[in-house]
Amino acid sequence: MRLIAEKLGGERGGEPVFDDINFQVEPGEGLIVTGANGSGKSTLLRIVAGLLPASSGAIRFEAADAEEFPSVAAASHYLGHGNAMKTALSVEENLKFWQEFHGSTHLGIDEAIEMVGLPEVASLPYGYLSTGQKRRISIAKLLVSYRPIWLLDEPTAGLDKASETQFAALMRAHLDDGGIIVAATHIPLGLEGVQHLTMTGQR
Amino acid sequence: MSETAATSSKLWDLANPTRFVALVDRFVPWLALLSAIVLAAGLGLAFAAPEDYQQGITVRIMYIHVPFAWLSMMCYSIMALSSLGTLVWRHPLADVSVKSAAPIGAVFTLLALATGSIWGKPMWGTWWVWDARLTSVFVLFLMYLGIIALTRALDDPGKSARAAAIVTLVGFINIPIIKFSVDWWNTLHQPASVIRLDGPTIHSSMLWPLLICAVGFSLVFFTLHLMAMRTEIWRRRVSAMRKIAAREAGR
């Protein structure tokens, strides 16, 4: 399994935001994408996920098991700005839905919310949670179904220091498990031994 | 309508929901028992009452139709009073009262409309006519549904309370229209025969069962209303406790 970007270019609203981005990520490796606001971090992630077309270059994905993961999208968890959770449903109902919809059950619901340190909230409506708690439940969503690639867009937005550390440990465990992480962030994620890519934007 | 005033003045003393719940706990079983007895007596008398020489057996529908219709208006009046409580005195129970009375009022209105239709089919030859009385009661039903939707539109009860109170008060215009529609317009529905300035025109052999039925259904209404208010207070407590639980989770 390998994720490769070759001379990748992206545009937003018809304006080019970056071009000639190259990287290669192997199992157990992480890639931290940093850069100023507007340098195209989110756009890059959305192109990698396949939500946006690349304006030039290509994303290549080589999976050992092409049956199960025919594309990057199929092999990825995408954690965007939105948490993809419904405020009217309980935390458990939300996670249960994503587990059933995504398939490839990994951790149990209880186990996953235990991992993000919120075991008490399972039966509460998602809307009652604070911003940071919501983000943590959204992170728990990465754990309830298995995907080898995690595409994370500002994953630690709204998290406190303790939760950041906790999340770093979860990412480390995913990498040690042979997973791949591509994360766009402007806050250090506390992840050692990973590649870095600095987006400079289009001049 | 003296019971209305009595209830609302009692509510006024009970600013504290905890005391209110304790009192309801003590009151409701007796109230339920009383309403069952009065209602049984009223319905029993209604069946023993003479048949109308024109309408035959169908006249018995009157003994439930008229109380339902009265209650549909009384319930709305109570809601309007409670809305005043919300807007003017900001009474904590007033908004609970509006929210929990609306579904009960809607059901009574629907029952009044349904029993009226069943009565109207043999009498008028049609289930429904768009005359002033029927239409205004139908509008009342729509308003009840609107208020129900409004009180449930937001998770936070405090936010929707004032909006619902304002709508309820504006809609109160409809109540006198319903009451006097049979006098103001020439309608198919018969004019008032019980509450009139010159005394009831209905024969006393029918009047008494009707009045006892009305009292019985009113007692049923108050029992249901108090229970619904208690449930609503509990529901709000649960919701508040869950919010606290969410705040303290993961600390």
Place this chain on the structure above:
Amino acid sequence: MLALFLRDLRLGIRAGGGALVGVLFFLAVVAVVPFGVGPDLNLLARIGPAILWIGALLASLLGLDRLFQDDREDGTLDLLILSESRHMLALTVLVKCLAHWVAAVLPLVIASPLLGLFMNMEPLGIAATSLTLLVGTPAIAFIGAVGAAVAVALPRGGLLVSVLVLPLAIPVLIFGVSAAYGAVNDPNPFLPPFLILCALTMFFLVLGPLAAAMALKAGAD
């Protein structure tokens, strides 16, 4: 897929009494007609099926613009699109449409016999109208999905969805109403327009979700 259906159903019923508002709108639309045309019972009985159909059409357009909007705002839509290899997006759309129909439109169909009584329609006419509504309204939901998918990224898409969907829904209205009339007015047939209505629903059942899925994929930004 069942999980998605149940989730959307739950949301539709729980979130702010959405189903109730739709029925209420339907009741209100039908209730104002006698004020407009006058309370002549014969006239009302004659135009009854048409009024019920127009009322149901307008009421079922009400919540349509939210079909994908909520999912887009909280990021759910991205994940639905990304799951394409497991769940074909058109199927996902179809399931969402069905959940929307059950939560928001089915109550209208259930309420329609009652309104038929208000319109002084005869029992056969009421039954025929309800049946045509039951068969025809899903088509409106499927067409609506296309409009909702096109307008999903627009800040004020609500009205636009109605404007886009109404012209496409006209055939459904025509055959629905003519089948309902056919059941009561003797020379007019019931079965042919009713079967065409069924065909329209089946046609849009395929076309609507496919087109909506394409629009959603193109609209991802």
